[in-house]
Amino acid sequence: MRKKLVLSIIIFTILFIIDQVLKYGFTHFNLNIDGPYMSLQLAYNYGVAFSMFSFLAEYLKYIQLSMVIAGFIYLLKNKEVFTEYYLPITLLFAGGLSNILDRFTYGGVVDYLYWHYGFEFAIFNFADIIINCAVAIIIFMQIKQWQAERKEKKNKS
Template sequence: MKTQVVLSVIIFVVLFSIDQVIKFGFANFDWNVKGPYMSLHLAYNYGVAFSMFSFLAQYLKYIQLAMVIVGFIYLLKNKEVFKDYWFAITLLFVGGLSNILDRFTYGGVVDYFYWHYGFEFAIFNISDVLINIAVAIIIYTQIKQWMKERKQKS
């Protein structure tokens, strides 16, 4: 488990730093680039996914920070969960904390990937991608575990 914690911290620091440097660049310099399929375009999201709950903009950072703290406390009390899902949890914490820092620093989450080929899609950032990858890993692991248990019962 010690190795997993060390790897988790290293991955967290590297990905968090990369994400924050990119967001700083978009927020402070003109890094916008128009592409035929996808553009890089600065936008601030004051809500959550697809700007839902933007009416809570000034409170979201505190609500989300409280959720992360509760999750961290849960992991301290349930170390086996971290052991089984350490990589996905690391990605969730990177994405979540980086977006929360944006709310404190810029007043909203810094988004910049904008898909616009064929249909207009949401604008998002690397943190959002990491969160989605983490959820996919957790779902995949849960399905795999369920299938294994189901097979053992038969």
């Protein structure tokens, strides 16, 4: 458990710093670049995914911070969950807390990766990629666990 916690803190710190440095660069220097498929373009998201709930912009930072704190408390009481899912949890916390810090620092989440080839897609950031990777890892782990349980049941019968 201790080894996983230390590794988790290291990964969290590295990813959090990378994301914040990228966002600082886009907010303080003109890093906008137009490309044929993807552009780098500064934008602020005052809502959540695809700007949903932007009418709650002033309160989202507190709502999201409360959710992170609740998740942290849950993990303190259920250490086995952290032990099993420490990597995706670390990714979720790094991306989530970095985006929450944006809300306190810039008033909204700093986005800059704009996909526009074939269809207009949302503008997103490195933290969003981290969060999506965490969700993919959790889904993969759940599928593997389900398959193992199914195989075990089949072997018992």
